Amino acid sequence: MKHAAIVKRFEEYLRERQLKLTAQRRRVFERSFATHEHFTAETLYEWLRDEDGPPVSRATVYRTLDLLERGGFIESLDIGRGGLVYEHVLGHRHHDHMICLECGRIEEFHDERIEALQEEAARSRGFEIEAHVHRLTGRCRACRNRGASRGGAGRGSKRA
Amino acid sequence: MKHAAIVKRFEEYLRERQLKLTAQRRRVFERSFATHEHFTAETLYEWLRDEDGPPVSRATVYRTLDLLERGGFIESLDIGRGGLVYEHVLGHRHHDHMICLECGRIEEFHDERIEALQEEAARSRGFEIEAHVHRLTGRCRACRNRGASRGGAGRGSKRA
DNA sequence: TTTATTGCAAAGGCTTTGCAGTCGC
DNA sequence: GCGACTGCAAAGCCTTTGCAATAAA
Numbered sequence: 001m002k003h004a005a006i007v008k009r010f011e012e013y014l015r016e017r018q019l020k021l022t023a024q025r026r027r028v029f030e031r032s033f034a035t036h037e038h039f040t041a042e043t044l045y046e047w048l049r050d051e052d053g054p055p056v057s058r059a060t061v062y063r064t065l066d067l068l069e070r071g072g073f074i075e076s077l078d079i080g081r082g083g084l085v086y087e088h089v090l091g092h093r094h095h096d097h098m099i100c101l102e103c104g105r106i107e108e109f110h111d112e113r114i115e116a117l118q119e120e121a122a123r124s125r126g127f128e129i130e131a132h133v134h135r136l137t138g139r140c141r142a143c144r145n146r147g148a149s150r151g152g153a154g155r156g157s158k159r160a
Numbered sequence: 161m162k163h164a165a166i167v168k169r170f171e172e173y174l175r176e177r178q179l180k181l182t183a184q185r186r187r188v189f190e191r192s193f194a195t196h197e198h199f200t201a202e203t204l205y206e207w208l209r210d211e212d213g214p215p216v217s218r219a220t221v222y223r224t225l226d227l228l229e230r231g232g233f234i235e236s237l238d239i240g241r242g243g244l245v246y247e248h249v250l251g252h253r254h255h256d257h258m259i260c261l262e263c264g265r266i267e268e269f270h271d272e273r274i275e276a277l278q279e280e281a282a283r284s285r286g287f288e289i290e291a292h293v294h295r296l297t298g299r300c301r302a303c304r305n306r307g308a309s310r311g312g313a314g315r316g317s318k319r320a
Numbered sequence: 321t322t323t324a325t326t327g328c329a330a331a332g333g334c335t336t337t338g339c340a341g342t343c344g345c
Numbered sequence: 346g347c348g349a350c351t352g353c354a355a356a357g358c359c360t361t362t363g364c365a366a367t368a369a370a
Contacts, residue, residue: 126301
């Protein structure tokens with residue numbers, strides 16, 4: 001999906017529910033789509049603070065991220081123990097994540113067969129899936145190579 | 161594994177690292193194994209407060225839960241958005257979870273094929289899995305039958 | 321006795337919220 | 346002009362921590 005189309009969708013989304021398109025919302029929206037990394041609310045706040053444009057308070061960042069998530073423009077990923085990161089979603093295919101505990105890197109993966117099996121597991125129990133999280137935590141290739149040992153410059157999530 | 165054996169293991173665990181077996185630790189330990197439900201730190205604290213025995217402060221509950229997790233006696237499950245629940249683990253097989261957003265019920269499931277595929281996905285990327293979370297959120301059979309509609313007495317997790 | 325442990329209350333990290341001023345529509 | 350939005354600072358929620366008293370070993 002082209003960026004222009006996504007923007008249009010966002011504007012419609014707001015209009016439909018009589019929400020206003022403020023400079024702040026525009027900045028949060030644009031910045032979220034300008035990165036392909038995963039980011040936290042705090043990080044996004046800092047980006048906006050340090051780049052040019054109308055100021056955006058932390059409160060507004062949180063409120064807008066929430067809005068964007070409800071609207072299906074971005075998705076939040078629970079990094080474990082109260083850590084949330086976001087990623088924009090339009091134009092992406094569904095995927096799951098592998099998180100390196102040493103360097104914090106997040107890799108995406110997707111396996112149709114796993115999706116099918118999980119669907120089957122749910123169906124057999126009469127469970128209706130609304131969403132799912134499939135998250136592997138451990139060490140990425142780079143970190144395993146770098147220090148075949150332990151320790152590291154890790155961001156130090158406690159465990160998994 | 162019989163309870164007596166688990167207790168023994170706990171005592172050994174403490175002894176090995178010169179930790180002390182206090183009445184508080186014993187209570188937290190015993191209470192954790194006395195339930196087959198998933199519980200939060202707060203819930204466990206309340207159970208201990210309301211049942212007979214030496215008082216256990218919230219701080220000690222947290223500290224001991226942490227200790228038990230490190231020791232591999234219990235496991236924590238991230239319910240999403242900063243919610244942690246625990247379950248004892250000895251004598252259990254690994255399993256994943258389906259969480260009903262309406263009634264809060266947590267069902268366990270396990271599929272060896274999914275485990276194998278996830279292992280394969282990791283291996284192909286050079287990723288070493290230390291732990292994983294596979295959590296489906298949605299509506300359980302009972303809730304779907306009860307109110308074919310929406311709404312409900314849900315504990316109201318925001319979304320998934 | 322020695323060292324780990326407890327409880328308390330304060331501090332933390334992150335997110336949400338009440339309110340009054342402001343701005344899109 | 347009206348109703349939604351923003352920023353601020355305070356409040357919340359859950360968890361951790363420093364410290365002095367306490368209790369295992």
